[in-house]
Amino acid sequence: MKIFDYDVIIIGAGLTGERAAVAAHEDGSSVAIISLVQPRQSHSNAAQGGIQCSLDNMGEQSAGDDWKLHFDDTVRGSDWGADQDVVEQVTRAAPRLIREMEYFGCPFNRTSDGKIEQRNFGGTSVWRAAFAADFTGHALLYAIDQEVMRKGIEIFWRVQVISLILNGDRVIGCVAMDLRTGELIAFHAGSTILATGGSGKLYSESTNAIICRGDGQFLAYNTGKVPLGNMEAVQFHPTGMYPVWILLTEGCRGDGGVLRNKDHHEFMWDYASAKGNLASRDVVSRGMISEIRAGRGIEGDFGPHIWLDLTHLGRDKIISRLRDVHDIARDFAGIDVVTEMAPVKPVQHFMMGGVRIDIDCRARGVEGLYAGGECACWDMHGFNRLGGNSMLETIASGYFSGTTAAKDASGRTSGAGDLAAIHDEVKKQDEIIEELHRHDPEQNSFALHEEMAVLMTENVGIFRTGELLEAAVEQLLDIRARADRIGLTHKVRGRSLELEMALRIPYMVELALTIAQGALKRTESRGGHYREDYPARNDDEWLNRTLAYKQEGDPLPRLEYEEVVLTHLPPGDRGYGEKAPPPAKDK
């Protein structure tokens, strides 16, 4: 068996992982990146609209912007679920970190005086989102990957990490499957960083890539020691293009696009009198579903939808700033957004929850493990993330996790028993794979996945009730039980999508359970977590963060709660002029 040895290993080659690698390498560590796909294919490349940083380059439109205003917007967006010390650290660092991405080569759009241009986005008080047309994630990812190449950092791609290796309370590396050969390989490291991105594929309707399956979250959860924070905090993006669920960026509305109902009425002002189309995503998504429930959606073959109208922007503006939106609508739905409205519906988009880390990105509960980006709960987003703050989080948590992990690793030496722990874990994983080969294929993991994902969309969505959530938990437990009977139709070790999925599905269901159970127990509404049976935010009882721990022999998590860190901004009104959604009558 191959064992690779590094000071720092990074699982994930998106914006977070690559920024972490550059930081750790600059601190003199030996570094390797492990990824399912070659780095430039990571899902960060799909981010369209922009990245928040208070550069104040837009004259009147950004007047008075600074870290504090960005901080305030972020905390209001989070519905006071964020840790304010983390938000302060990130918003203060943002201008430097984003200018650095420009220095690395990112071709940001420019103002007339040649500075980085910024556009309007949802839930912000000024124009703050830096962007490269509507391909910002791609441009940023290529820029940071160039730095990874310059430094010659080693990359293992087409490799699926399947478990972390523990020696006592210390994470000392991971076991992975080489997807080309099927061989198991081990990585031994002083520090291990999780940067595996989102888990949108827990939902059937999601803007995420096929590879966003929550691997990093269950890798940490499976240790039984590391908690997942706020898993019930799921973001639904208002403008997933119907019915293929490819995102049309919030930048569409930032640049002047509007949402319309079947009577072409611009209804968002009825739900958020102060911000309208550009209220935070949770507010806009609820507004859209409320319109649909009131019978003012547009009927289609795949259920009702809403219109996104860009037709008043004109071809030039669309082609120069929303080129990919234009192409996506044309290629995937046959719509010309220059002259036609696009059908949209809110769909799963982002996980605010994830591997609970401290302000320096160290994972809670063990030594030697770090996390950043979408798989982590840092927690700068609380119960609703602002558009453009996620890519900022990737760059910032990449920088901080890489720096911390490298510093910590330099003080670590191989522990007694590391080698034995590595061999034990590889043997355990090998046995799991052998067991899958022995089983009759009673259950198909793709069918189980679909069952779970549809259930999550239907029962653990934008509007939640105790009844729906209880039913979800019960059905998820049933799916989890059946996941023990998965077998393989083709008994091969490598190059098998079937095996790759079979190794995940039991754990994906357990992640879904952390979401459903967390949502069931949280009897209030906050940000993206909306309980129709508890429609108000309840700061007396719920100004806290859910922590979900894996329990031995029980697929349900053990839930604990911790206080959120409040430094500057006490809980108050979010400032969107939000009216409570009407109670459901005729769903």
Added chain:
Amino acid sequence: MADNKRTLKFKIYRHDPQDPSSEPHYDTFEVQDRPYLSVYLAMEEIQQKQDQSLYYDICCRSNVCGSCAVNVNGQPKLACKTQMKDLPDEVIVEPLRYFDHIKDVAVDKGRWFMEMSHRLKGWMHTDKPFNEKIENIQKEDDRIPVYEAERCIECGICIEACGAAHHDPEYLGSAGMNRAYRFIIDTRDVRALDEFAEQLFTESGVFGCEAMLGCRNFCPKEIPLPYHFGILRRRILGRILLGKK
């Protein structure tokens, strides 16, 4: 058209080069047509419901990551973007031939693209230190062409579609030339044209192009590749023949 009554036939290339008992062959699968069905969605249905051993690459499913390129009826295309409503009832799906074959219709493009970037030192070269107080100043008109070239998603389709690339394994190809162009025209990169001489001023560089335009016809991002080479060739000829900088 998206006629829901159509029964579509997919003839898919099957071969696992690492399995000595595997022989290259085609398997045929039937899928009912439906609205919005793409080559990717059809392969997904086949893999999940008919034959779980089928292997293909998929990631973003939205024409941004470049991972899903295959040959569809002999033409290199993105499986996610290629809609069945535009295709006949019978479709042949094969892997890209140019890149390292993994299994069935999956290939690995990572090695080729990483080597290409290393050949070109495909990262920014500047003599200014980083200044956290102010970004580099660049005119929007100077940035637009950089962005236009930067939109390449490294899908490999232009390489697959290129006769010259199949003759000369050293050929940089459209994607490579486009990447060189991206740095050469970027006002922030200080490299002189001569620094690219070894890679570009050769028959495996700008003089290797046979002007067959496969790259332009198939690039899923519609990057004006021949135009980019035209500019490169003009600048390089100017340098070689006229001594221009």
